[in-house]
Amino acid sequence: MKKALRIIGIVILAGIFGGTLFFLYNKSKKKPDVFETKNPFVSDVINKTVATGSVVPRFEIEIKPQVSGIIDELFVEAGDKVEKNQVVARIKIIPDMVTLNAAETRLNRAKINFEDAKTDYERQQGLFDKNVISYEEFKNAKVVYDSQKEELNAAENNLELIKNGVTKKAETTTNTLVRSTITGTVLDVPVKAGNSVIQSNTFNDGTTIATVANMNDMIFEGKVDETEVGKIETGMPIELEIGAIEKEKFSAILEYISPKGLEENGAIQFEIKASVQLTKDQFIRAGYSANANIVLDRRDSVLVIPEGLLKFEHDSSFVEVQTDMDQQFEKRFVQTGLSDGINIEITSGLNKDDKVKGEKIDPKKLKEGKTSQG
16 A cells, blocks of 8 residues: 555656656747738828928018107007008107207298398389389399298298108108008007107118018928938929918928028028918918928839838848748848838839738737737
């Protein structure tokens, strides 16, 4: 009996020892690698460069006064539509006291001289009517009278201009009325009624009363890196994406490339401009930031694969294609075409039914996938 129990115990120990060895062997045995496969597919390949910038009006005009003074009244505000020569503001002139005093003195002298010339003219006319003096003497008196009359009018107009900025004879051409020089939309009115303004002259730009722009003629202003500027040319179509306007794209035509680059953050950037093609239903506010997609080349409906599947050997490119056996792959050289950085065109060497070797699948994920399917 004891001998039988001993034999049974030895068998059990041998079984445990053998099971342990078998478990350790299976655990140490390297499992075969599993790779995902992908089929080539048909897609459009677009090679493009992106320029960042903003959309602004082509013509943005600052309206400035021709006289200095105080804003008496404003007739527009931001967002209003204005026509060319429409009055946007009226200015009240605050005359210089020295200039005003000189003008008043000139007027007083002109009145005295005019009264004296008038008295002499009337006396000479009476003598001429009686044939006491010659026509030459009468003519000289009349010339002096007419000259003093004009001087009086000039002195009166000068005083009116200094005090009010307008003469009685030319109220419609006064410099106190500030007019828009173009037809468009008022973008900004940086002044308020009561603010002092300075006239635009040789030594001063003057105070801006309003900024007016034609919002139907917009352009994109952006910059392109030196590595891409050689690939673009004027006349190229551009697709604009404006961050503030979602799910809508705008067309533009490249019309200007700067001949000189400027260094920004260690890179040379070239300025570009493109004319935005707006439809009747589209509206863009000035200053929107935008990205311009410039199409350098494109292929429509061609066979492509993800560019990461492509491998290189010397000057040739190849992929690994699955054979009839599972997870067995063979090298196949292919001819490539255009790439957009994600997908690459395959011109020869593959068809849509081929399974191209991709990335290695993590065994843990593979096990989890089988567990979830079970």
